[in-house]
Amino acid sequence: MSPVYYDNTFDRLNEAYENSKIRSKRVCIVGDTNTAPLYAEAVEKAINSHFDEVFIFTFKAGEEHKNLGSIEELYAFLLEHHFDRHDSLLALGGGVVGDMTGFAAATYKRGISFVQVPTTLLAMVDSSIGGKTGVDFMGYKNMVGAFHMPEFVYENPSVLRTLDDDQFASGMGEVLKSALLGDEEFFEWILDNMDGIIEHEPETILEMVRRTADIKLSIVERDPTEKGERALLNLGHTIGHAIEKYMNFNMSHGKCVALGCIAAAAISEKRGFLGTDELFEIRDMCVAFDLPMFADGINNDEILRITKEDKKMAAGKIRFILLDRIGHAFICDDLTDEDLLAGIKFINGDEISYED
Numbered sequence: 001m002s003p004v005y006y007d008n009t010f011d012r013l014n015e016a017y018e019n020s021k022i023r024s025k026r027v028c029i030v031g032d033t034n035t036a037p038l039y040a041e042a043v044e045k046a047i048n049s050h051f052d053e054v055f056i057f058t059f060k061a062g063e064e065h066k067n068l069g070s071i072e073e074l075y076a077f078l079l080e081h082h083f084d085r086h087d088s089l090l091a092l093g094g095g096v097v098g099d100m101t102g103f104a105a106a107t108y109k110r111g112i113s114f115v116q117v118p119t120t121l122l123a124m125v126d127s128s129i130g131g132k133t134g135v136d137f138m139g140y141k142n143m144v145g146a147f148h149m150p151e152f153v154y155e156n157p158s159v160l161r162t163l164d165d166d167q168f169a170s171g172m173g174e175v176l177k178s179a180l181l182g183d184e185e186f187f188e189w190i191l192d193n194m195d196g197i198i199e200h201e202p203e204t205i206l207e208m209v210r211r212t213a214d215i216k217l218s219i220v221e222r223d224p225t226e227k228g229e230r231a232l233l234n235l236g237h238t239i240g241h242a243i244e245k246y247m248n249f250n251m252s253h254g255k256c257v258a259l260g261c262i263a264a265a266a267i268s269e270k271r272g273f274l275g276t277d278e279l280f281e282i283r284d285m286c287v288a289f290d291l292p293m294f295a296d297g298i299n300n301d302e303i304l305r306i307t308k309e310d311k312k313m314a315a316g317k318i319r320f321i322l323l324d325r326i327g328h329a330f331i332c333d334d335l336t337d338e339d340l341l342a343g344i345k346f347i348n349g350d351e352i353s354y355e356d
C-alpha cells in the first residue's frame with residue numbers, strides 16, 4: 001500500500017520523494033483551474049531540489065471535464081514535452097484531478113508513476129487512497145478506468161482553508177461514513193471534537209483526516225481489488241447514488257452519502273440490528289456538519305427504482321451495507337423492497353412516528 005504523509009505544510013514533500021522509488025528528473029504537476037493557481041507554485045518550490053524540470057498542466061475544473069477528451073489533452077502535453085516511462089505525474093486537486101491524473105498515469109506509455117496530493121477533504125479521506133482511477137463516459141460515472149496505486153499520498157489539510165463550505169461538508173459525509181462503518185471510538189472523537197472541526201482548527205482537522213484515511217487504508221490493504229470487505233466502504237452509497245442521480249447531481253456527493261447512511265441506519269434499525277437511539281444519534285450528528293437529515297420531496301418509488309438499477313447488485317440482488325452498531329458494518333444481500341422503502345421513507349421525513 002502507498003505510504004501516506006500527513007503535514008499541515010508542504011515541507012516534507014521532498015522527503016516523501018526521497019523515500020519513494022521515484023528517481024526520474026522530470027515531473028508534471030497536474031492541477032485544475034482552481035487548484036493550480038492556488039498551490040502549484042508552493043508544490044513546485046517544495047520539490048524543486050528533487051527534479052531537474054517541473055512542468056505544470058491544468059485541467060478545466062469540474063466533473064463535467066472528467067472525460068477522455070481531457071485525458072487526451074494531458075497525453076498530448078506529455079508527448080510534446082517528451083515524457084518517457086521514467087517520468088512521473090503529481091495530482092494536485094480534488095477527486096476529479098486525482099482520478100484523471102491517476103488514469104493518465106496508468107495508461108501513458110503503458111503506465112508511469114504518480115503521486116497524490118489531494119486538496120479537498122473528500123479526496124484526502126477517500127479518493128486519493130486505494131488506487132481507483134478513471135473518467136466518466138457517455139453519461140456514466142467512472143465507466144472507464146484502472147487500478148493504479150500512487151507511489152505515495154501527501155496530505156496537507158492546510159489547503160482546505162480555501163475550499164468552500166459545501167465541499168467541506170461533502171467531505172464530512174465521507175468522514176462520518178468511515179467512522180460509522182469502521183471505528184466507534186473515532187465516532188465518539190468526532191462528537192467530542194465537533195467545535196474544533198467546525199472551526200477548522202488545524203491540528204483537529206489533521207487528526208480527523210489521518211483517522212479517516214486510516215480506516216480506508218486498512219480495509220483496502222486487506223482487499224485491494226474489491227473482492228469482499230472493500231464493499232463495506234459503500235455504506236450509504238447505494239441509496240446515496242440514487243439520490244444523487246434523482247437530484248441531477250445538484251446535491252454534493254458527500255451530502256447524498258450522508259443521507260444514504262441515515263437510510264442504511266434506518267433499515268438496520270428496522271431489521272433489529274441497530275438501536276433506535278443510535279439511529280437518531282447518527283441522524284442528529286449530520287446537522288452539526290451542515291449535512292442534510294432529510295431529502296425533502298423525493299419520490300420514494302423513484303428512488304427505489306434507481307437504487308435497484310445501481311451497479312452494486314450481485315446476481316440480481318442488492319448488495320447493501322448495514323450497521324450492527326456504530327463502528328461496525330456488514331454486507332447484507334437479502335433486503336426486500338419493503339426494507340429499502342423504509343429507509344427511503346425515513347430520509348423523506350415520512351417515518352415520524354418515533355418522535356411522537
Ligand SMILES: NC(=O)c1ccc[n+]([C@@H]2O[C@H](COP(=O)([O-])OP(=O)(O)OC[C@H]3O[C@@H](n4cnc5c(N)ncnc54)[C@H](O)[C@@H]3O)[C@@H](O)[C@H]2O)c1
Binds near residue numbers: 062121127131142
Ligand atoms: N477514486 C476513488 O476511489 C474515488 C472515491 C470517491 C470519489 N471519487 C471521485 O472524486 C470526484 C469528486 O471529488 P471532489 O469532491 O474532490 O471534487 P472536485 O475534484 O471536483 O473538487 C471540487 C471543487 O473544489 C475545487 N478545489 C479543490 N481543492 C480546492 C482547494 N483546496 N481550494 C479551493 N478549491 C478547491 C476544485 O477545483 C473543484 O472545483 C468524483 O469524480 C468521484 O467520482 C473517486
